[in-house]
Amino acid sequence: MNQPKARRSQLISTYGIGGLFPSSTTSYMIAGLHDWKEDRAEPVSEPRLARSLKVSELKQPPAGGRKDVPVIRFPYTQVCPTCRRIGRLHELSKDWNVAECSKDKQPLNPFRLIVACRRGHIDEFPYFQWLHRGQGNASSDHSMKLEARGRTSSLADLVLTCTCGVASRNLDGAVGPLPEFGSCRGAREVSPS
Numbered sequence: 576m577n578q579p580k581a582r583r584s585q586l587i588s589t590y591g592i593g594g595l596f597p598s599s600t601t602s603y604m605i606a607g608l609h610d611w612k613e614d615r616a617e618p619v620s621e622p623r624l625a626r627s628l629k630v631s632e633l634k635q636p637p638a639g640g641r642k643d644v645p646v647i648r649f650p651y652t653q654v655c656p657t658c659r660r661i662g663r664l665h666e667l668s669k670d671w672n673v674a675e676c677s678k679d680k681q682p683l684n685p686f687r688l689i690v691a692c693r694r695g696h697i698d699e700f701p702y703f704q705w706l707h708r709g710q711g712n713a714s715s716d717h718s719m720k721l722e723a724r725g726r727t728s729s730l731a732d733l734v735l736t737c738t739c740g741v742a743s744r745n746l747d748g749a750v751g752p753l754p755e756f757g758s759c760r761g762a763r764e765v766s767p768s
């Protein structure tokens with residue numbers, strides 16, 4: 576697997592915990608502190624700053640080794656820019672370590688929409704449920720595509736289709752509250768609630 580690299584300064588600014596980190600082939604999310612190797616984090620001697628923050632000690636992000644900073648692959652939903660298939664990484668790619676379309680060998684793009692709840696959880700956008708409106712028959716074959724139909728890149732011009740024959744649906748309205756999908760599954764917690 577390609578090891579994504581970040582500078583230490585980036586880890587306390589742009590790519591903090593819960594930040595989406597792009598690598599050349601896919602995207603990752605920086606995991607929560609409970610997944611970090613604390614013994615690899617060097618202390619920072621700033622006693623006055625530590626006191627004013629009401630913490631006992633300050634540490635800097637580990638750097639220099641492999642897998643210093645724990646990441647998860649996120650979002651897992653990918654789109655092929657060529658054949659326009661949308662699916663989970665393992666559905667579109669032969670090797671889940673390489674985000675590459677198994678049909679046309681094009682690099683896959685992470686799907687841009689994700690969902691979050693007020694308690695700080697984050698999850699994949701429910702694109703299957705969005706298109707099938709809760710009617711998806713598990714016995715049918717569902718091979719979905721995300722097609723760009725208009726000239727703008729607005730959500731209304733991005734249209735989901737499926738081989739099962741369900742009526743296509745664009746993504747208009749996909750940004751904002753999504754009450755039709757029920758409550759959060761609490762899949763990933765990115766900030767303490």
Ligand SMILES: [Zn+2]
Nearest residue numbers: 655658676679
């Ligand atoms: Zn493809």
Ligand SMILES: [Zn+2]
Nearest residue numbers: 717737739741
């Ligand atoms: Zn379907």
Ligand SMILES: [Zn+2]
Nearest residue numbers: 692694696759
């Ligand atoms: Zn939640």
